[in-house]
Each structure stands twice: as structure tokens, then as C-alpha cells.
Amino acid sequence: MDFIDPKLQAYAERFTTPENELLAELNRETYLKVLYPRMLSGHIQGRFLSFLSRIKQPKSILEIGTYTGYSAICLAEGMLPEGQLTTIEIDPEREAMIRDYLERAGLAGRYNLLIGPAGNFIPKLNGPFDLVFLDADKENYIAYFDLVLPKLATGGMIIADNVLWSGRVLDENEKDKETVGLRNFVRHVDENPDTDQILVPIRDGIMLIIKN
Secondary structure, three states, X not given: OXXXXXXXXXXXXXXXXXXXXXXXXXXXXXXXXXXXXXXXXXHHHHHHHHHHXXXXXXXXXXXXXXXXXXXXXXXXXXXXXXXXXXXXEOOHHHHHHHHHHHHHOOOOOOEEEEEOOHHHHHHHOOOOEEEEEEOOOHHHHHHHHHHHHHHEEEEEEEEEEOOOHHHHHHOOOOOOXXXXXXXXXXXXXXXXXXXXXXXXXXXXXXEEEEEO
């Protein structure tokens, strides 16, 4: 999932503000106890999400795909004191771990964790959202984008993860549903007249989308 030379990666990490003790603990526990730990945002991407949130200072955040809560904590670092984070996770087995770390991160009373398919929840949510992080099942990115965009504030941002998909999006012979879904997603966003976007080759590829 990382395209950069490992030595350059280590150099970048050396000169990136370290993750705090709680995030470092969550990082370790995820790798010890959870399947597919490379799904975790991790140090550099986590700091990138935190920076975007601190710049945006959102009042309302929506995350589609909580995993173990690392990215949620990073996104909440820039949230206004009166703000609210809504995060959706499909796997009920992760709920206790997620709640534990969100509470320990000082987010008690400031988050809403929804367990189940995101497509069932998003239509029922009230916007507007200032910041949305999309990191769930790749074949449904277009559906999630279309559901979220009407609920996104003008000037609001969608952050879509994994859009380079370890480079498989460049190989037209790759026909699996995730790769095809991501190819179609970036084209779908590119053709939308109501948004501007930039695809940034950080980690596994992040697309930043702003609603005009």
C-alpha cells in the first residue's frame, strides 16, 4: 500500500509529528488483534487527516468505515468543541474496541457510532457535514458519494481513501469489483460539475473533494 522507497518513508516519518501515546497503543493493538491491520490509517496518513481537520475546523464529521477508530480520533483533533463525529462501522465485533479508544480520546458525548451497512444509515442522517472520510467497501464508493454529496456543506470536503489501490487501478486487466469500483469512482467525481478534486499519492492514494 506504500509506493515510496522505505528509506524515504522512514525519513518522512522521522520529520512528521509523532502519533500520541493513545494512537500508538491503538496502532499496536490493531496489529496484534485485528485482521488486515494494514487497513489502519497509521502515522503519516493519520497526521495528514488531523492536519486537514485542524485546517477545516469542522463542526460535523462523517466517517464511513471506522475500522478500529484510529482515523476517527485523528479527524476529531480539529473538530470544534461543540462538534459531533458520526462514524459507521459494519463489523459489530469491533464496537467495544472502537468505543474504548474514542472514550479514552476524550470524545465521550461527541461521537455517534453506528454499527451496520453504511448505505442503510446515510439516507437517515441529517447534514450538513463539513468533513467526510470515505474508507469503506470500494465497490460502493460511488453510491456513498452520491448519498453524501447532498448532505455536504458548501465548501465541505470529502476525503476518499485507497483510490490508487496499490497501483492496480492502472492495470486494465484487473477486473475485480474493488478495482473497477475505484476506477469508476474517480471518473464519476471528475465528471461532477459541483465539485473540485485533487488525487494525492499519499500512502494508497487519497482524493480530496470540495463541494462548490
